[in-house]
Amino acid sequence: MAVPIHNEDHVNLAFGINFQYQYIQFQNVSELSRYYFIKTVSREQRDLELKERSDERLVFYKAAADMLQMKGMNGIDCVMRAICEAAQYPVSEEGLVGEIIHILLTPDYGRSPFEVDTEWYDMMSPYIDAAVAGRQMFNCASIYSNCPEGQEGGKRAAGTPRCSTKPMDISNTRGIADA
Secondary structure (H helix, E strand, O other): OEEEEOOOOOOOEEEEOOOOOOOOOOOOHHHHHHOOOOOOOOHHHHHHHHHHHOOHHHHHHHHHHHHHHHOOOOHHHHHHHHHHHHHHOOOOOOHHHHHHHHHHOOOOOOOOOOOOOHHHHHHHHHHHHHHHHHHOOOOHHHHOOOOOOOOOOOOOOOOOOOOOOOOOOOOOOOOOOOO
16 A cells, blocks of 8 residues: 655655455355354344444544645545545455455445435435546546545646656667767
């Protein structure tokens, strides 16, 4: 996982963390009972716990926005842009970490469109709108333009070109031996 670090010299810096993990891949949920005690929960208990946990993702989004705000960025726009870009290019098939990122950055993950919880929807609607914009392939960088960082490229010095994908013409260049 890498996070870009903004600096005044316009030198590309990134803070990287490597996660190494090893785990047993279970083929069936019943295999978990050998290692963990599986508690049976009634539907009523599960619904109560879901109601209590319904705002956990909102707490995460606000904490991330506050952290980015302390770093001098527009925290809310950057969280919205991350949600939008994650919806455009899902990483749920990229292993355990990809699945966790997908769950965190999908505001309506695990919710049925038929569930009616107006209080939850009112709190989460801006985040859901960001995810919908990403799923519909809108330009997240222009919608959330107050957050300059992201996969579209970050801040660059004025006049600094983006990397070119055109092949370089080397027919008129002099070699070291010619110098």
